[in-house]
Amino acid sequence: PSATESNNGEPDISGQTFDYIVVGGGLTGLTVANRLSEDSSRTVLVIENGYKVNNAVTQVPSFANSIMANLMYDITSAPDANTGGTHPVYVGNVVGGGSVVNGMAFDRAAAADYNAWEQLGNSGWNFDSLLHYFKKSTTFTPPTAKNVEEFGITYDASYYGTNGPVQASFPRFEYQDTKTIWAAFKASGVPTPKEHASGNAVGAYWIPTALQPNTQTRSDARNAYYDPVKGRSNLVLVTGKTVNEILFKYGLLSGYTANGVQYKSRTDGSVKKVYAKREVIMAAGSIFTPQLLQLSGLGPRSVLQAAGVSVKKEMPAVGANMQDHPNANVIYDLQNLSFPNPYSGADPAYNASVWAQYNAEKNGPLTQAHGSSLAFLSLQTITSKWSQIVSAVKAQNARTYLPSVYDDSSLLRGFTKQRDIIANLHASPDAAVGEFPMVPFGLAISALQRPLSRGTVTLNPSNKYGNPVVQWNSMQNPVDRQIIVEMVRWTREHWAQSVLDKFSPIELTPGVQAQTDDEIINDLMQQKALQASFAHMSGSCSMMPESYGGCVGGDLLVHGVKSLSIVDASIIPLIPATHLQATMYAVAEKAADLIKGRNGDSFSIWNLFGFGRRH
Ligand SMILES: Cc1cc2nc3c(=O)[nH]c(=O)nc-3n(C[C@H](O)[C@H](O)[C@H](O)COP(=O)(O)OP(=O)(O)OC[C@H]3O[C@@H](n4cnc5c(N)ncnc54)[C@H](O)[C@@H]3O)c2cc1C
Numbered sequence: 001p002s003a004t005e006s007n008n009g010e011p012d013i014s015g016q017t018f019d020y021i022v023v024g025g026g027l028t029g030l031t032v033a034n035r036l037s038e039d040s041s042r043t044v045l046v047i048e049n050g051y052k053v054n055n056a057v058t059q060v061p062s063f064a065n066s067i068m069a070n071l072m073y074d075i076t077s078a079p080d081a082n083t084g085g086t087h088p089v090y091v092g093n094v095v096g097g098g099s100v101v102n103g104m105a106f107d108r109a110a111a112a113d114y115n116a117w118e119q120l121g122n123s124g125w126n127f128d129s130l131l132h133y134f135k136k137s138t139t140f141t142p143p144t145a146k147n148v149e150e151f152g153i154t155y156d157a158s159y160y161g162t163n164g165p166v167q168a169s170f171p172r173f174e175y176q177d178t179k180t181i182w183a184a185f186k187a188s189g190v191p192t193p194k195e196h197a198s199g200n201a202v203g204a205y206w207i208p209t210a211l212q213p214n215t216q217t218r219s220d221a222r223n224a225y226y227d228p229v230k231g232r233s234n235l236v237l238v239t240g241k242t243v244n245e246i247l248f249k250y251g252l253l254s255g256y257t258a259n260g261v262q263y264k265s266r267t268d269g270s271v272k273k274v275y276a277k278r279e280v281i282m283a284a285g286s287i288f289t290p291q292l293l294q295l296s297g298l299g300p301r302s303v304l305q306a307a308g309v310s311v312k313k314e315m316p317a318v319g320a321n322m323q324d325h326p327n328a329n330v331i332y333d334l335q336n337l338s339f340p341n342p343y344s345g346a347d348p349a350y351n352a353s354v355w356a357q358y359n360a361e362k363n364g365p366l367t368q369a370h371g372s373s374l375a376f377l378s379l380q381t382i383t384s385k386w387s388q389i390v391s392a393v394k395a396q397n398a399r400t401y402l403p404s405v406y407d408d409s410s411l412l413r414g415f416t417k418q419r420d421i422i423a424n425l426h427a428s429p430d431a432a433v434g435e436f437p438m439v440p441f442g443l444a445i446s447a448l449q450r451p452l453s454r455g456t457v458t459l460n461p462s463n464k465y466g467n468p469v470v471q472w473n474s475m476q477n478p479v480d481r482q483i484i485v486e487m488v489r490w491t492r493e494h495w496a497q498s499v500l501d502k503f504s505p506i507e508l509t510p511g512v513q514a515q516t517d518d519e520i521i522n523d524l525m526q527q528k529a530l531q532a533s534f535a536h537m538s539g540s541c542s543m544m545p546e547s548y549g550g551c552v553g554g555d556l557l558v559h560g561v562k563s564l565s566i567v568d569a570s571i572i573p574l575i576p577a578t579h580l581q582a583t584m585y586a587v588a589e590k591a592a593d594l595i596k597g598r599n600g601d602s603f604s605i606w607n608l609f610g611f612g613r614r615h
Pocket residue numbers: 023024025026027028029047048049050090091092093094095096097098099101102103104105106107241242243244283284285286288289292370534535536537567568569570579580581582584
């Protein structure tokens with residue numbers, strides 16, 4: 001791998017003024033910066049903490065299966081009582097953010113998941129309006145005819161774009177055992193929609209990878225949205241700079257208006273300021289955007305006071321409502337796997353041959369990231385107890401399992417509304433509750449898609465500029481725990497099917513001794529097989545009305561201050577049943593149109609309503 005590209009040669013921005021400052025050059029930040037700088041009369045600055053890194057590890061798909069620790073922040077969560085301890089908090093620390101270090105899965109949730117955002121008081125945030133932006137952000141390339149025939153891959157290109165920046169395509173190689181894995185899902189009778197991206201994302205289906213089809217390398221926010229436009233004279237990206245405060249001017253009548261940021265150089269430690277004429281746009285992600293708002297005096301009063309930050313506006317919503325996809329890892333010992341299989345990489349001779357194949361033909365096992373097959377199942381499919389579970393959700397006192405910040409009546413009102421929506425989605429055959437990735441080896445993940453538990457992100461009271469305290473509170477709500485247990489039971493029944501006999505599966509984790517709910521959870525926990533996170537942190541500065549404990553409105557402007565917006569995954573009010581990146585590209589595309597619309601920048605207003613150029 002080549003060395004990190006340095007930030008030598010970047011312009012000195014201190015004291016300067018730009019129309020827009022984008023804080024964080026990750027997935028959403030680079031997307032928004034590209035679109036805002038399309039209008040050459042507007043200047044756009046992106047400030048990123050990480051550096052530009054582009055090497056085999058970031059580009060060759062198979063590396064997406066490993067943790068790129070040196071391109072991520074070094075954060076550990078607060079102890080998470082119900083999942084057995086602390087967990088790493090995975091956040092990309094590199095130009096492109098999560099899109100450079102993630103698993104490259106490129107999927108969408110069901111329409112019902114996005115329509116729930118509108119039901120939470122966000123007019124215009126529904127699947128139909130996002131579909132325009134899902135298309136705008138992508139270029140789709142179908143799988144090879146050979147793979148379609150051999151593996152039965154299904155797709156419908158009409159739900160993707162034809163000239164968007166992110167490449168949605170398929171690895172040229174699939175493992176042979178994938179056929180048996182698919183046969184088992186078909187035998188179990190789950191739905192098999194032809195194309196999940198249509199809004200019908202319930203069942204077992206094929207998904208694209210964020211992959212450049214010709215080179216079989218990663219398609220990320222940097223190479224999709226930044227590199228092609230980096231020559232624009234009105235677009236500036238600076239790296240290795242940590243924003244540590246949003247600056248405001250104050251007027252007696254106008255209140256607080258964001259007009260810049262303060263940042264610290266990682267190379268020389270200097271602290272400087274830079275100014276924004278139109279908007280400061282937060283794109284620092286679900287962990288650092290709430291931290292930055294809190295550092296700037298917007299947040300829960302007790303959190304700010306404990307860290308010695310004076311309160312500009314008390315906002316309990318900042319850092320609340322944090323959601324993720326907690327998961328249980330059931331592990332099987334399998335016999336008779338075909339060669340090659342994902343374990344074959346242990347053999348150096350095999351490794352040498354697949355690298356030679358990849359370099360020569362852009363084919364073979366190294367083109368595979370997390371695979372192309374996923375199952376997202378409804379609660380009705382997972383368990384016959386589904387209606388009892390739905391009744392249990394409705395019967396709960398909403399406050400009981402929430403962290404202390406939910407003493408705030410607006411936050412609790414918003415959560416209660418979320419809870420009612422969750423109950424409906426749990427009862428619906430048209431929304432998924434659990435993900436079961438379909439992989440050709442013995443790891444059977446059960447990931448809960450729509451938890452009732454809520455986490456928090458708060459300033460570290462003894463070091464406000466250090467990493468914030470990330471408290472997932474995963475599975476604090478017993479219903480979340482029960483659904484995970486039922487998913488483990490579904491997995492066991494699934495692997496007991498005769499179509500999988502040829503692998504002679506033996507359950508290693510948690511092991512067949514674990515039968516009752518408590519045994520399953522406790523044994524998983526003891527074996528470190530319960531995880532709080534899928535690296536899908538969301539919701540920590542949610543898009544909801546202020547009366548629901550929201551942080552930004554449907555216009556993505558922070559409530560109660562001026563010229564400050566948020567475009568990253570922290571705005572997701574209710575986590576969708578999908579991996580997040582395709583959704584965040586669409587959210588950022590829509591965000592850019594909203595920002596252009598209110599600042600008089602040139603753009604087509606029809607895009608906002610989904611009436612733009614249709615593909
Ligand atoms: C390990 C991992 C695996 C994943 N796998 C998948 C997957 O397979 N499929 C999928 O769809 N999604 C996946 N995701 C999730 C997806 O990548 C994220 O949801 C997405 O990147 C979120 O985009 P964002 O813009 O909100 O934040 P990010 O992409 O994280 O961008 C935030 C940026 O802000 C910068 N920043 C933070 N604080 C500051 C500061 N104070 N000053 C300056 N800059 C700052 C960060 O360095 C970062 O570059 C994965 C994520 C991770 C981390």
